[in-house]
Amino acid sequence: xxxxxxxxxxxxxxxxxxxxxxxxxxxxxxxxxxxxxNVDLLxxxxxxxxxxxxxxxxxxxxxxxxxxxxxxxxxxVCGAEALCDLAREADFNMMVGAIVGFAGLLPTLQAIKAGxxxxxxxxxxxxxxxxIVNRLLEEHRVRLIPIDSEHSALxxxxxxxxxxxxxxxxxxxxxxxxxxxxxxxxxxxxxxxALKHPNWKMGSKITIDSATLMNKGLEVIEAHWLFGLxxxxxxxxxxxxxxxxxxxxxxxxxxxxxxxxxxxxxxIQYALSYPERIKNGFNAFNFKKTSRLDFFKPxxxxxxxxxxxxxxxxxxxxxxxxxxxxxxxxxENFLKERIKFVDIPTYIKKTMQKHxxxxxxxxxxxxEADQWARSYVRKLLGYN
Ligand SMILES: NC(=O)c1ccc[n+]([C@@H]2O[C@H](COP(=O)([O-])OP(=O)(O)OC[C@H]3O[C@@H](n4cnc5c(N)ncnc54)[C@H](OP(=O)(O)O)[C@@H]3O)[C@@H](O)[C@H]2O)c1
Numbered sequence: 001x002x003x004x005x006x007x008x009x010x011x012x013x014x015x016x017x018x019x020x021x022x023x024x025x026x027x028x029x030x031x032x033x034x035x036x037x038n039v040d041l042l043x044x045x046x047x048x049x050x051x052x053x054x055x056x057x058x059x060x061x062x063x064x065x066x067x068x069x070x071x072x073x074x075x076x077v078c079g080a081e082a083l084c085d086l087a088r089e090a091d092f093n094m095m096v097g098a099i100v101g102f103a104g105l106l107p108t109l110q111a112i113k114a115g116x117x118x119x120x121x122x123x124x125x126x127x128x129x130x131x132i133v134n135r136l137l138e139e140h141r142v143r144l145i146p147i148d149s150e151h152s153a154l155x156x157x158x159x160x161x162x163x164x165x166x167x168x169x170x171x172x173x174x175x176x177x178x179x180x181x182x183x184x185x186x187x188x189x190x191x192x193x194a195l196k197h198p199n200w201k202m203g204s205k206i207t208i209d210s211a212t213l214m215n216k217g218l219e220v221i222e223a224h225w226l227f228g229l230x231x232x233x234x235x236x237x238x239x240x241x242x243x244x245x246x247x248x249x250x251x252x253x254x255x256x257x258x259x260x261x262x263x264x265x266x267x268i269q270y271a272l273s274y275p276e277r278i279k280n281g282f283n284a285f286n287f288k289k290t291s292r293l294d295f296f297k298p299x300x301x302x303x304x305x306x307x308x309x310x311x312x313x314x315x316x317x318x319x320x321x322x323x324x325x326x327x328x329x330x331x332e333n334f335l336k337e338r339i340k341f342v343d344i345p346t347y348i349k350k351t352m353q354k355h356x357x358x359x360x361x362x363x364x365x366x367x368e369a370d371q372w373a374r375s376y377v378r379k380l381l382g383y384n
Contacts, residue, residue, distance in 0.1 A: 002028050002272065005090055005116070007083070007107055008098035009033040010041040012203045013121040013147065013264060017096045018045060020269045023280060028272060031092040034083060034099070037061050043068045050074065053090055055083050080106070087111040094272065096147075097122040100205050101328050102370055105129055109363070112136045112144075119271035121147040123222045124328075128321040129366050130225030144226075145271040150219055151226055152267035153245035153258035158227070159275075161250070169229060170247040170255075171219055172239040173298065174199045176211040179240060183302050189341035191334065199242040199262045208331045209305075212344050213298060217309020218327075221320050224313055231313045236306065237295045243285055244293065261285050304345035308352065317359040318369035319352065325373035326351040333381055351377045 004021065008014045014033075021028045030049040035042040039061035046054050046069055053075040056062050062078035069076055077086065080103070087095060087107035095111040097104055097120045104122030109129070111118060113136060120126070126133055137144055146152050150171045158166075177196050178189065194211040195204060202210070209215035220234050237247075245267075247257040260266050261283045269278060300307050305327070312323040326348040333339045339347070351373050358365050 001026075002094055003031045003092040004028055004094050004096055004272070005032045005087065005092035005111070006030060006096045006098065007032075007034045007087065007104070008096075008100065008122070009045055010035040010038040011098055011100060012201065012206075013098035013268065014096070016264045017098060017119075017268050017272070018049065020265055020272060021049070024269075024273075024278060027278070032086055032090045034086070035061070036099075036103075039064045046074050047072070053077060053086060055079075055086050057083070083107050084110045087116075088114045093117060094119055096268075096272070097125065098147075100124075100203055102128060102324065109133070109136060112140055112142045115140050115142060117142055118144040119147055119268070120144055121268075123148055123218050124324055126222045126225045127218050127324050128370065129363065130221070130320075131360070132363060132366070134225060145274050146222075146226060147264075147267050147271045148219060148222065149262070149264065149267045150246040151222060152270055154223065154227060154248060156258045156270070157246070157248040157256040161248070163228060165250050165252075166227070166229065166233065167249045167251050167253075168233045168235055169223060169227065170235045170237050170249065171216060171223060172237055172242070172244050172246050172295075173213065173216045174210070174242045175238040175240050175298070176213065178211055178302070179238065186302065186342045187340065191337055194334070194341055198240070200264070202264075204335060205328070205331055208334060208344075209327070212305040212341070213303035214305035214309065214327055214331075214344075214348075216298070217306045217312075218324070220306075220309055221313050231310055236298055238298050239293065239295050241290070241293055243290065259285050305348065308345060308348055312352065315357050317357040318361050318365060319355065319357050321361075321366045321369040322352055322355045322373040323348060325370045326377045329374050329377045329381070333383065338383070339381065347377055347380055350380060 030051045032051050032053045034055040037058035055077045066076040087110040094117045105125045108125045242262040244257045249255045312319040330347045
């Protein structure tokens with residue numbers, strides 16, 4: 001029985017992870033669940049899965065959860081520090097890292113230091129601190145399995161392969177809702193249009209990142225740290241059907257692709273059960289019903305965030321943390337309708353241009369760069 005700590009259980013990945021647990025009660029047990037402020041769903045999940053502990057960041061939510069769970073024996077804790085304590089001390093052997101954004105970093109580092117395996121959806125952790133994460137994984141002999149569908153695909157293509165035989169990897173991207181929208185109309189894009197992803201149902205931050213292609217940019221950086229590849233060996237192809245989740249081209253000219261219907265439960269289940277595959281009732285990709293699969297180059301003049309992410313990867317040091325922090329702040333402001341969709345890359349670029357990169361930063365240096373970028377971009381936006 002694998003014991004799981006599901007961090008970010010109330011989000012899109014968290015809910016899908018719990019569905020995988022629900023389908024396999026003899027294999028997985030939930031030891032802890034966490035949320036930011038969605039107390040109703042957290043309590044509902046706790047009553048269903050009876051974990052040892054739940055953690056919620058919000059104070060008011062904490063009081064409600066404690067009251068509603070008082071006769072269950074489930075411990076309720078609150079706040080960012082409690083979240084890290086839980087990651088380190090709770091009795092689970094695999095963390096599902098499903099918190100969105102930079103907030104996922106510190107608990108993940110704690111879990112690794114405590115020797116717990118990681119099923120990672122929270123790509124921001126690798127984007128901002130990939131070098132530190134890799135060092136800790138090695139030091140504590142911890143296994144990290146990616147949940148992101150593209151990286152799960154690459155991971156699956158590489159089973160049994162020597163990393164030195166990779167010529168390049170190709171991350172596929174749906175292209176988001178504005179793939180065919182003319183550049184001249186980008187000025188009028190609304191929040192509700194940007195939140196309508198054609199193929200995937202996800203949290204709001206990653207949905208906006210998918211619409212700007214920043215998500216693909218973050219995935220390029222994630223792939224660098226996961227597979228040890230230089231930027232020139234990481235390619236991106238637009239593939240609107242989202243059937244091929246990514247590909248590896250080998251030195252002998254052969255290419256492997258991993259395919260499937262777009263359903264995050266598949267890579268989540270793979271990460272939880274690796275190296276085993278478990279039978280399930282999920283839909284497989286049906287060749288007979290699909291007449292074509294398309295691929296083309298991303299238009300970087302329309303989707304400038306992709307180039308910004310490549311720039312950050314070329315620079316490394318604290319730059320990816322700055323890219324990520326600026327992106328988190330501008331996306332939040334776009335969702336609040338304070339800035340336009342077209343302004344997202346402009347603010348990120350200005351912040352990156354102002355940043356003085358520190359190479360090989362320690363955790364302190366990353367936290368400082370993150371804070372600096374947030375406060376700089378907020379000043380630019382006029383919201384301190
Ligand atoms: N969704 C997907 O299909 C998908 C695919 C690949 C990778 N990912 C990655 O997986 C991660 C999660 O994405 P998602 O779409 O599941 O996001 P989401 O639906 O927005 O859920 C985020 C989760 O994190 C919690 N959370 C938010 N801010 C927090 C904070 N400051 N401290 C502690 N917990 C916090 C949320 O709690 P509340 O519910 O209480 O707010 C929720 O449980 C992201 O890094 C994303 O890039 C997602």
